[in-house]
Amino acid sequence: MTTYRVCCCFKRRFRSATGTPEAVKEVFEKYSQHGVMGPEELQRFMVEVQGEHKTTRQEAQAIVDAHRELKHLSAALHHHHKGLTLDGFFHHLFSENNSPISPVVHQDMKAPLSHYFVYTGHNSYLTGNQISSVCSDVPIVKALRRGVRVIELDMWPNSTKDDIDILHGGTLTTPVELIKCLRSIKEHAFTASPYPVIITLEDHITPDLQAKVAKMITETFGELLFVSKSEYLEEFPSPEELKMKIIISTKPPKEYLGKKSFKDKDQVSPKAAEDEAWGAEVEDLQVDQNELQIENEKELDEVHGDDDQKTQPYVAPEYKHLIAIKAIKRSSSLKDSLMVDPNKVTRLSLGEQKFEKAVACHAAELVRFTQRNILRVYPKATRVTSSNYNPLLGWSHGAQMVAMNMQGYGRSLWLMQGMFRANGGCGYVKKPDILMKNVFNPKAVLPVKKTLKVRVYMGDGWRYDFGQTHFDTYSPPDFYARIGIAGVQADAVMKKTKAIEDNWTPVWDEEFVFPLTVPELALLRIEVHEYDMSEKDDFGGQTCLPVWELRPGIRAVSLCDRKGDKLSSVKLLMRFEFI
Template sequence: MSSKQTYRVCFCFRRRFRLAASEAPPDVKQLFAEYSDNGVMDAEHLRRFMEDVQEQKDATVEEAQAVIDSLKHLSIFHRRGFNLEGFFKYLFADDNQPINSKLGVHHDMTGPLSHYFIYTGHNSYLTGNQLSSDCSDVPIINALHRGVRVIELDIWPNSAGDNVNVLHGRTLTTPVELIKCLRSIKENAFVASEYPLVITLEDHLTPDLQAKVAEMINETFGEILFAPGSECLKDFPSPEFLKKRVIISTKPPKEYLKAKDVKVQEGDLKKEKDEEAWGSEPNYSKNDKDDEDGEEDEDDEEDTQEQQNEAPEYRQLIAIHAGKGKGGMQDWLRVDPDKVRRLSLSEQELEKAIEDYGRDIVRFTQRNLLRVYPKGIRFDSSNYNPLIAWSHGAQMVAFNMQGYGRSLWVMHGMFRANGGCGYVKKPDILLKPNAYGEVFDPNASLPVKTTLRVTVYMGEGWYYDFRHTHFDTYSPPDFYARVGIAGVPADTIMKKTKTLEDNWIPNWDEVFEFPLRVPELALLRIEVHEYDMSEKDDFAGQTCLPVVELCKGIRAIPLHNRKGVKYNSVKLLMRFELV
């Protein structure tokens, strides 16, 4: 009796996990009926579908025939074209992408650097948290392969004081030699993009070590280094002009105090953590104040005596000068017609500045560069909402690329635009005043420009990419999708489908509409989760896509894991319309 009962349990267990065949949604069946004849969609039918529904206005019969031919190996098609099953497979195919990869780099790349959002890393050498992880060239290489165009290096004297290390100062992070990082940057700088690579140096060196750094940089990069040698650029060159060039950005050197030993005891570290967490300022030396961006609230101009104490060869390397003036925020945001520069603000400084100087920030970033970096208490390498900075024109929104989470997913989404080259042209609203001479204010009451209608049809692929007991030990998963917008405050929202129980191939077939006031800054956020009654819902995939680059019509949307790596099989079938 017991063996019989055991047999029944096992039989039910296996049957519950059997994969049902995916079936085309009703909309897809209806469209096939409209664009086919006697159950066959030939090349001309497909061309009309591509033109009318997919809004590929220049589609040709030859292109449509090539699509049909590319899927004939599946042996499920009529000899003259698609049957319904073939049409459904075409819609779910990898080539039916939500962003047209064939466009490549298609933004105007001839404007000054200040006219672009630039894919920017923060503490690019850290493998994990901000306090005790390893420093390595590996995360730098990974970032470059993803398309990151700004790499940050904190440079400090080694323990002997005769060489230069990269590490997060006054923490327990293990150092890596600067020369190793520079060589890895040289080897991987233009693997993912040929557009300029900026290295921001957070400098804690004495003049003799600055001279040593200058020698390393010159020997490593040679002719690809863009070093105009002037005190300050009058205008920034364009990404097109700077193709395959490396640019150094840091605060011009002054008379530095003797660098202190960077090793700290755990007791000192704990004290510093407590002080930062409660908002008090640690007792740093003048040279180390504001370690997160290496800048001091001092005037940018140096007197003759200070210039005699610096390494001139180091100064000549700096193409993008960074710094803050003696005054407060109003002085920091001063626009100089004779020179351009880079200003760095923490996420907290930016949020506070927006209250009184929002339009001044936008005006500043039309000509100058603004870098925003995570607040110091983000010890876990988490990130912040990048839209606050982007919507005020900040070009270098610096992120911990190992800080996986929704903020980084949005960052990934932004830089899927423009062929993934790491430079995205800012919209005109951030580059020039409106018809009334007013500078853009993302927090103002704005009219709706367009409405994005999103149909979430279905999903598939989890059965192949996950263990069959990953979501639930005894039954198929209960999936739901979250869809929404990351953008200016008035556009930001998330919505949710119903939860479908016990189904590896959820067929939601739900429509959502998103009125957009600033579609130029909007990103479509997509997540799938598996409902769990007793515990936290399980993560089942995500992606983020720039609205202005969405391909219209019915598209196959590949999903990614928490780290932004695309799954092999998991994807959604969705439709995008602007109404």
């Protein structure tokens, strides 16, 4: 039985029914009698329009009873104890309870880890750019609170060589102690989700310090730590089996023997930085093939993510024992690296550009590899401003860990946040069957599988999240909405509404139709901007929603700020239909 709770935070915030869009009034008239929608009529609306077929009369009655308690509706409702007026109905539609995405975990969580996309961070300890920012446990905590499940730590000897620091080696980043990061991970690991947290370690330390790391990890995490009984797993456990567990993943120390010297994965001078603003993204989210190259890019790409280690006479067995998800050293042949071993599962890391080459030459092998093994993709070294790449290229080829810089913002990061709103925001999203049962080709021309119809009725709440002169000094704002799809190339498109002039509560009432060939990988992009004739249009909010999770019907869509944090009041009223 679904439990409905009515949020009372809409007091004074949303306009009365006099400004309700005509289409919503028509729906109310259809499902009400004499200006009142009783529990039976509300139940019928929930079933027929909202697609909530299991709604009971008791649940509909609970909605009516809860709305009667709202102070700003009480005067109208006291005369209609048996149902909702148009005002009450409108406020119900605009409430937190009427989200387009289910807040509960609902996917099968008993498949192996390799069957899931996992919310993954890159250089999780950095507070800003990749070259000179401060390293801290604060961004790690923020990531975990957002539901991120993969945290990356780069381990280096401290200045006196007797302890371990976390920093971006070969740069001017200020270090933070490993132990501080580990303690923060333990404290916040399961705040947002009970499903496992994976720590990917980049290891630049000597065996005596590896032993110290093993002691720190064991003592800090205790029973939370998942330790494999065998050297290599034959198959990954499931997220369900690994609930409330912390997992260590890195390359086993023996892989480092015989290497030349320490080599930092991202060693790149500030002068090699891309000339781009914080989080700047190409509008169409396509990879720019002309981006800055550096002379030693190939060398950086080879070692990034699984770095070299000084030659040592021995390894620390207690450290090696803790590595549950073992990363493999990539061979000189990409095709060889993607060979599937029937007797063991591993993790492979590929840099953004190496991954693009793999997509071009070995797309089928990539998909096949990721059906059993884990593939991690990470940003290229020249993204020193902490910008990002389009994550959909990784997901559409089965990559589970598409690692993103979370220090800034931008459309790529919005897509990442949108993907992981799925499945109750638990940080694990089950890969669609097309990636698990066959060798899927994202470039193939496929027939339309499903058509999504989106109607944008109206928006409200900006006056409470933005100052009166934020958009225009002397007049109300001129808002327009951009609606589109991010997904496989055939489905990707952006459209926009007309701008509504001088109105804090714009009513667009426009409809858009999106034919989808691969709805399983489609994300609905929603942005609101304020039209400015003389300058760049102002940002008014955004969100990104997984299409396969959309609940049909008339829904309240909360918008977020540039960083992905939910705005307190701004919402759009929209209708979703699958035809």
